[in-house]
Amino acid sequence: MKKIYKRWWFWLTIIIIVIAIKGTFSSDNTAKTDESATSSSQNNKEKEAKTKVTYENFLKIGMDQSYEEACEVLGEGTETTSSDIGGIITKMYTWTGSGISNMNITVQNGAVTGKAQAGLKKNDANITLEKYNKINEGMSLEEVNSILGEGELTSQSKVMDIDSCIYSWINKDGTNCNVTFQSNVVTMKAQFNLK
Incomplete structure (x- = not known):
């Protein structure tokens, strides 16, 4: 099962x-008030300029790519889970963008098999x-x-x-x-x- x-x-x-x-x-x-929205907008623009965690880069990650190829686009991710079930090694990596935005990829036996994002667009x-x-x-x-x-x-x-x-x-x-x-x-x- x-x-x-x-x-x-x-x-x-x-x-x-x-x-x-x-x-x-x-x-x-x-x-929120206009003032805090303007301040937040400026901070987000500064963070977006520094981060590789963008919607455009999320789209560049393809199924069957290697983790190393994903890192060339996004930089190093943080390994959040890892398992070895029946010889299939599965790892999930997470990247944090500006604000509460984030994305993750799932890698099985060295190849990307899944990706998800929230707040990148x-x-x-x-x-x-x-x-x-x-x-x-x-x-x-x-x-x-x-x-x-x-x-x-x-x-x-x-x-x-x-x-x-x-x-x-x-x-x-x-x-x-x-x-x-x-x-x-x-x-x-x-x-x-x-x-």
């Missing part, structure tokens, strides 16, 4: 929870429940983007030659939706507080 953390739906649930929490924090932040989607309801299983990413606008890749994994990606659309108020693609077609969708 597979351990719960080895099942794809476990990681999908974790990612959806992280995105929902991220959305909640985003909506709390809108109540600005929450600026413009999605509604009506638009969300137009998304159906079997649609391509291009079809979904034509309805919702360009999505944000929040996680990608490759298990037994099956690619799975989760794209998110997050409004400024934290409301959001996630769409899961397997073999480049929609297999699942979820939303949080869309109106």
Whole structure:
């Protein structure tokens, strides 16, 4: 029997929870004053200039790359978990970006098999429940983007030659939706507080 953390739906649930929490924090932040927002914006720009942990660099990390190749793009990560089960060595590495943004990659037997990020891209989607309801299983990413606008890749994994990606659309108020693609077609969708 597979351990719960080895099942794809476990990681999908974790990612959806992280995105929902991220959305909640985003909506709390809108109540800050203009002065603190300006100060925070300047600090974030300075941190972004120094960090390699950006959405653009996240996209550069490919499945089957080595950890060393990922480090060429991101710098050294922090090993957060490690296991050896049945001769398969699995390690997870984490990188912290500006603010609460972060990303991680999963490496099995020396090759990247998964990656996830939170907070690396600005929450600026413009999605509604009506638009969300137009998304159906079997649609391509291009079809979904034509309805919702360009999505944000929040996680990608490759298990037994099956690619799975989760794209998110997050409004400024934290409301959001996630769409899961397997073999480049929609297999699942979820939303949080869309109106």
